[in-house]
Amino acid sequence: MRAIWKGAVSFGLVSVPVKLYSATESHDVSFRQVHAKDGGRIKYQRVCSIDGEEVAYADIAKGYETEDGEMVILTDDDLAELPLTSSREIAVEKFVPSDQIDPMLFEKSYYLEPEAVGAKPYALLRQALLDADRMAVVTVALRQRTTVAVLRVRGDVIVLQTMMWPDEIRQPDFTIDTGEIKDAEVKMAHMLVETLAGDFNADDFEDGYAAAVDAVVKAKIEGGEVKRTPTSTKTGGEVVDLLAALQRSVDAAKTARGEAPAEPEKAEKKPAKKTPAKKKAPAKKKAS
Structure with missing residues (x-):
């Protein structure tokens, strides 16, 4: 910590x-609002409710709304005096x-x-x-x-x-009409309490909702139901995507310098270096 x-x-x-x-710390399940078609995250703009125009962050001030719905604007000087x-x-x-x-x-x-x-x-x-x-x-x-x-x-x-x-503690603004409570009903309520009596142990309870969401998400990932977006969380497929992106970047840089991009056979020379390492593994097994 x-x-x-x-x-x-x-x-x-x-x-x-x-x-x-x-x-x-909160372990509450949170979802993002996304475009159902491609998984892109939904962005929000700061728009004035009066003129409908987008407001720059520098033009945003703090306002205190009165009970009558009027807005009092507080300046930096006002806040400094608090x-x-x-x-x-x-x-x-x-x-x-x-x-x-x-x-x-x-x-x-x-x-x-x-x-x-x-x-x-x-x-x-x-x-x-x-x-x-x-x-x-x-x-x-x-x-x-x-x-x-x-x-x-x-x-x-x-x-x-x-x-x-x-x-800040609200008071209930409703009344409860219980009607007549009979002694037999009270006795039965006491019996119910005694039947379910026990000691509290927080480990006896778990967040079933979070576990269920996690199971659904894992099942969809295993089934390939994943939307790949530019801001996607990196997964095991990162290596392939990253190598491809690097190769494209190298090719683009060479093209900008007037050089020819790497030929496919040249790109395959790199794995050839790993061949000796693969042969060593069986050799060790024979020695043992």
């Missing part, structure tokens, strides 16, 4: 220098009981690795969090924006999990 951030965890007068690593920070500190604000934080607030997870000089205080903080069954609520600046996060223990490692702001 590659560290994406370096800083220090500070609580009280203690400072623990750490490195930050992304703890998760309260950004480049602090390298993970400041512990308080230690709270683990069950007080709604999991819906959790956003992205990172592993914290201590620098060599911070290994002991790192271990002490990790043990203290475990023994107290608490999480550390912290503030940290990532990508120049200050956010709230928590430190919690996962195995032998301290994990930093960024959190969403409270107003």
Whole structure:
């Protein structure tokens, strides 16, 4: 893994220098939009919704849309005045009981690795969090924006999990009419829960969709159902295509200099050099 951030965890007068690593990665299946006829990728243009003209990247600005649908253009000077920070500190604000934080607030997870000089205080903080069954609520600046996060223990490692702001959690705007719930129905529900009770093991589950897509793609490749485009991912056929392309390039260069392209028989002299190597293999077998 590659560290994406370096800083220090500070609580009280203690400072623990750490490195930050992304703890998760997405394996979601993604498709490209292509032309069904030849497999060419679909390109998109930056077109203004008002005049219908294509807009150069240099003419694109940041806009904030109001609730009324009006657009406020923000200039570079406006953005420069925003309260950004480049602090390298993970400041512990308080230690709270683990069950007080709604999991819906959790956003992205990172592993914290201590620098060599911070290994002991790192271990002490990790043990203290475990023994107290608490999480550390912290503030940290990532990508120049200050956010709230928590430190919690996962195995032998301290994990930093960024959190969403409270107003980013939507409240349900619907009501549920349950009607009358009978005691017998509740008892049956309890029996069902007990029947399916068990311990959670993430390895018990797999992404069946991704595996199915992979199987379909492999079957199509083996069946020759592949569209060759200039941007195709290189496969085993690369060698033949590359040699042909190189030969065409050499011929074109010779033609430009007024020289004749290589004759077919001359091009075949190269494999002739490999003939002695082929004869050596049987000789070794006889010796053994």
